[in-house]
Amino acid sequence: MNLFVFSRGLTTVFGLYTWPSESELWDMWAGIRNNDGKLAIDGLLQYINQRKKFRRRWVGALASVTIPIHFIYGPLDPVNLYPEFLELYGKTLPWSTMSILDDHHISHYPQIEDAIGSLNAYMGFINSL
Known part of the structure; x- marks a missing residue:
């Protein structure tokens, strides 16, 4: 593999308008x-087949x-498709909470694509405990 x-x-798993910069890709x-x-x-990518x-x-x-779980979700995530992902985990994990980031350009890596939104969602979860 090369750069x-x-x-x-x-x-391909980033939102169209949230691609990492060339500098971020290099990092x-x-x-x-x-x-x-x-x-x-x-070995790490085997989780894709194992899912x-x-x-x-x-x-x-x-x-x-038995501990609280909070999902921070980008609505354009091609790996965990919207709305199927929300419906599945809403039924399977009714005790968990989820933040769907407002910007409809956010995809699989919300912590990179919308760092402030992800931080706010996380802090809201932590402060709710």
Whole structure:
């Protein structure tokens, strides 16, 4: 994998208007390359295939947690599609809370695409405890 392949794959899960800058992509790439981290990427990305295979187990683990959980969600997330994702987790995890970021340009990485909105959602959750 090189920076071009990495960037092309990563930007597909960002909102159209919230793509990381070239500098941010370089920083992410440097983080992955540090200390041979790139060697772990294939193993880490196995969760994509495992999501379907172990869905019942993973959702079951979330459903059995006894601590409060809060999801911060970007409505254009191509990995966790809207509104199916909200309906599924609203039924499965009725005790959890969720923030849907207001900007309809936010996608899979709300903490990067809307750092202030994500921080406000997180702080609202923490302050509600």
